Amino acid sequence: MNFEDLQNQWAALDQKLEAGLRLNAALLREAKLDKTKSALQRLSFFIWLELACTLPVLFLVGSFLARHFSQPAFFIPGLVLHLAAIGVLGSCIHQLVLLNRIDYAGPVLVIQKRLEALRLHRIRATKWTFLTAPLLWTPLFVVTFKALGVNAWAVFPMGWMVGNLLFGVLVMVAGIWVSKRFGNRISGSPFMKQVMDDIAGRSLNRAAAFVATLAEFEDESPAR
């Protein structure tokens, strides 16, 4: 294969493409490009939404903690919820910072590294949200009941409360097993497939592989 010939054939194709392709300028005008939603904009919207939902939770649980500072039976479950909300808040802020640093006009390697950092963070956030959510059920139960004026520790037997905690652990383990065992078959919803891949660690593996590809591409060592 002569590469000069190949480049000439490519250039000929390019000319035909340029001549054949019709850019519909009128359509582009109608599309009102300023108002179109891009993938990054949509992602940013959902992060802001998450942030907006987390802030009131943080405030409410914070007030609960202040009111029950001297009652460990309520303070500890409240603290667990508060720490979880702080974690979500921190994750949202971190994602927004990463998102803000992405400018598609930048060098490909730099931008892809930033996008991959964002993807890695999002995958870890999804994974930890799904893994810890079942464990937060009991503290949420205790705090919500107390906020409504009911002492869950007095109303429900201790065995039932411990059972709930253990059920949370069981749901977590089952979730991981289902995502690893059946994740690939769940293709009906792209969102569910993505969540399953995130929990099972497949997304993380793919992201790590791409980071390795980027590093390899940057490597200046001579031909292997």
Added chain:
Amino acid sequence: MTATANHDRFLTLVEAHKGILYKVANAYCPNREDRQDVIQEIVIQLWRSFDRFDGRCRFSTWMYRIAVNVAISFYRSEHSRLHDTVPIEEFALDLAVADRVLEDAGDNIRLLYQFINRMDELSRALMLLYLDGYSHEEMATVLGISATNVATKINRLKQKLQRDFATAQQT
């Protein structure tokens, strides 16, 4: 510059280099519907970044950067469809014409696209830029690596393509 004049200037420049949209989309998305989506996202990102285009590099070089970044990002997000963004069946480019041009192209070009589709995401970009005749320095600017590194990688890719073409001709 007024908003309309800016819009017109943008459309003129994109019109002059519209082939890049198709070539990049084709290198990253074998599926036609995905190509439509990726072209739509590229055009949106081009328009969003257009105010920051300072003319220090050629428009086509700048366009390649954005197109490749968007296409890789799209490819990496496992082809999530963008139908909810702009409800337009054929976004700006009539791909049927371009597909016919490609179908009528010689065996070498069709094979070349097959080989490009098998390359990793960054090598695909490098190959497209090489075939379009960009200098090593320009390719280095687009990708964010050194010109020496570009030269090394191009040589490797050419050797690999030589082997792939040879194998294809034998079979």
